[in-house]
Amino acid sequence: MIKIGKLADYALLITDYLASSRDSLCTTEELSKETHLPVATVRKLLKKLVDAKIVNSYRGSNGGYSLSSSPKEISVAKVIVAVEGPIAITECAISNEICSLSNECHLKGNWGILNKFFVDTLNNISIADMSRALSEHPIKLNLGLKSWN
Numbered sequence: 001m002i003k004i005g006k007l008a009d010y011a012l013l014i015t016d017y018l019a020s021s022r023d024s025l026c027t028t029e030e031l032s033k034e035t036h037l038p039v040a041t042v043r044k045l046l047k048k049l050v051d052a053k054i055v056n057s058y059r060g061s062n063g064g065y066s067l068s069s070s071p072k073e074i075s076v077a078k079v080i081v082a083v084e085g086p087i088a089i090t091e092c093a094i095s096n097e098i099c100s101l102s103n104e105c106h107l108k109g110n111w112g113i114l115n116k117f118f119v120d121t122l123n124n125i126s127i128a129d130m131s132r133a134l135s136e137h138p139i140k141l142n143l144g145l146k147s148w149n
Contacts, residue, residue, distance in 0.1 A: 002089055008080045010037055011045045015079055015127045018055065019071035025064025045083065052082030076130060077122035087122065089115050 013035045018026060028046065032039045046065055049055040056068045067074065080087055088094040092108045093115035099105070 004080060005084050007045060008083045010035070010041060011049060011079050011083045012076065012127065012130060013037065014042065014045055015049070015054065015067065015074065016131055018065060018067045019127050019131060022067070025058055025062070025066050027064045031065070048082050049079070052078070054078060054082055071128035071131070072126050074127050075123045076125045076127065077119060079127065080122065087119050089118055
């Protein structure tokens with residue numbers, strides 16, 4: 001099963017809530033309460049999101065967190081990479097050095113194409129898109145892939 005980890009999923013919940021609260025700063029405690037995530041998990045994810053420049057942090061008694069840019073400008077891929085690192089559907093999709101069969105495998109090129117499709121799809125979906133039903137608002141992709149015929 002190809003699976004995005006829980007922490008990336010939780011980070012998307014946090015960014016979604018921040019997107020809905022664009023006019024005010026959100027505290028760690030508020031984010032925890034509204035997303036139903038433990039405070040420690042929210043803190044850990046906010047650190048990663050701040051380090052990736054997805055979220056801004058403001059100190060002080062009136063401090064809190066906000067998105068660093070418009071929700072339309074932050075891709076799902078950027079959030080996932082901030083939390084989990086590079087996106088790859090197989091190990092060889094990001095490095096030939098990881099797999100002992102890479103020199104003999106004739107599938108690695110296809111895995112690379114499929115990984116590009118997957119990553120490009122996630123890059124073309126913003127956190128603003130995620131707050132609505134994607135099935136009602138299809139995302140247009142221009143992946144430059146040749147026909148599968």
